[in-house]
Amino acid sequence: MTEQVTTGTDVTRMRELNALSIVRALRGGPPSTVTEVAARTGLSRPGTDVIVQGLVADGWLTVVEPDGSSVVGRPARRYRFNAGAGHVVGVDVGVHKVLAMLADLDGTVVRTARLPVDPGADPAARLTVVDAAVDECLAGAGLRPDDVWAITVGVTGPVDAGGRTTLFTPLPGWASVSPAGHLAARFSCPIQVENDCKLAALAERWQGAARDADDIVYVLAGMRCGAGLIIDGALRRGHGGAAGEIGALRAVRWLTAPSHLENCAGLPAGIDTDDAAAWVFNAARAGDKAARTAVRRYTRDLAVGTAALVLTLDPQVVVLGGGFSRSADLILDQLARELGRTCLRVPEIRASTLGDESVALGALRLALDEVDARLFGVSLPAPLAPRA
Amino acid sequence: MTEQVTTGTDVTRMRELNALSIVRALRGGPPSTVTEVAARTGLSRPGTDVIVQGLVADGWLTVVEPDGSSVVGRPARRYRFNAGAGHVVGVDVGVHKVLAMLADLDGTVVRTARLPVDPGADPAARLTVVDAAVDECLAGAGLRPDDVWAITVGVTGPVDAGGRTTLFTPLPGWASVSPAGHLAARFSCPIQVENDCKLAALAERWQGAARDADDIVYVLAGMRCGAGLIIDGALRRGHGGAAGEIGALRAVRWLTAPSHLENCAGLPAGIDTDDAAAWVFNAARAGDKAARTAVRRYTRDLAVGTAALVLTLDPQVVVLGGGFSRSADLILDQLARELGRTCLRVPEIRASTLGDESVALGALRLALDEVDARLFGVSLPAPLAPRA
């Protein structure tokens, strides 16, 4: 009966809110004068000035002394969000590689480390490579683990509430592994584990092909098919983290779709599975009839699942990603035709622009979102200074 | 460059925020003392008292003088949210009937009007019935149009940005009709038009079978099949308002599923389409073999589309609604079995508890949400008093 339902605002809490308003107004934008910040936030100029001084003292903002720009009047000091006050890490744990990225609070990538992994490596060995990639990023930037404010790890397969991929994973022995638990031994910041398709979807909205859209279906087209959903501007996981796994429906032949490429007539004998797809796409581009048929069948199967997603969600954009998005020229048109036949309202269809960095980038974005939620959320911001 | 990005908080704005906090703390709950409200909001008791007095003066709260309850200490005045300060209207425009509901700001239904419509009635005639139903509610409660703060109209078929059902509607001539435009002539409040399945989903989460869930797939099972989606606690419309229209996919036989019932062997000759389904369900319950087969086939088709929705969204609950939810005893078990075979994580499956009032109730809920957004959103609340 006496539970705290709503948060009343204290006058000192108001101060914090205004400080956060100012930080938000400066994030991602160019350095600005106090007058500009005051105009953007709706606060008065003197009040803005006082708060800005405090934020500078705490390390949130840095001062940019006026250069010799030729404007009438007294030259103004400018203030810039101190993106280097904190950093986030995103990791893509793949079958063949581990890709780690380190970014500052503006999302600018500071350091990247890509390490190969044996596809058959056991969990312990794979986690060691993860550690090595993260360490390489930190060492290269001269940072310590305490300087990292959030970490996100991208893995293949639906991620459950405990951050494990118990339902499905292509990595040997990985089903019971908790990457978050492993990293928590060295990092005290929040650590999230998320599905690779979902992270790639975030990346496409952040820096990729769907920057303008709030309702996005990201389709991963490769030897494994998957999807990530962004609805009303936010990544949706579903109640058990299995949203987007339409491929499990038998009528949607996402599991068997790649076999059209693997079994294409005319493939060189003994070709590797991963190279087979590339061969078929090249052959199709060159006019090979069997290859064109294989690509058509693959695309048709891909389209059935995509249509189910599109009809369910009515997105603005469908982004085609994954390894085969390099061959979007062969897939996109037919995909659009098939969706046009089945869907009520046909969304735009675009090819991914981020290549194989999309998962790691999306991991960075999710880590930044976590930081934002902590800073701009309900709780008070702890006064933080860049490393002393 | 000088656009207003963030809202700085003034000291007088803080007052408004605290007033809203107090209103929120009292909404939907029992009448409370100032001390209780202070505890819930985190404000001090004197401060709370001042604001409460102001809210009483403005008509937001009403005073409940202490009754002879036997507690130690001075008996406290209690304050209650004045739900009668405003009202909302929800309308369900069906093929055979128009159902209008009037509720106060607590969502308590004050008045209901159900009027029959000729299924072949032209748009003008149908809108006249809508007007009559709404007027009957208002007159019965002694209210004028200005006392209504929001209206939502539920219709069948996907609703576009302009509030029209241009893509599909079973109502003759209705495709180009704008119910919102029609009502706007007499009501100056916000008027929303929304798809019936989506509204029914809202109703089930509000007062029905899914009160505890944030991720819900509502499936309308009747002579027409449809779906409404609630994801992360909010109704999702999709970019063009066509979310949930999975029935358009050919592999999902929602359009033809009811034909299993209509063409069931043994149906009495010349039976009405609407009565046919009821006959089949009754016969199946009595053990009729052909009827059981028809129900089984109907359910199987229903399950395919439901599985697509479930796999896409991974909801916590699937609610079976619509006219056939009365026969949930015949459908639910098989539906659960089919979903168990196809889905990665099987959600709970529950039957609707709201009957044919669900659409109108959902319309009320959406109208209340609209009011909430206006009151608790970014803009300042206008001081409002109950009718003088």
Next chain:
DNA sequence: TACTCTTTGTCAAGAGCGCAGCATTATTCG
């Protein structure tokens, strides 16, 4: 009935914050 105890209702003092307005400073232009 008189006294104590508990909780409410009310008031006054004090502190924090933002705003308006004015004086001061630094720079460009003529």
Next chain:
DNA sequence: CGAATAATGCTGCGCTCTTGACAAAGAGTA
């Protein structure tokens, strides 16, 4: 060098919340 322009810095004012204290109203007890 002086006028114009725009940023900076300072002071007084008003608003709000909080803390603390005191009077008021009823229950329980002797």
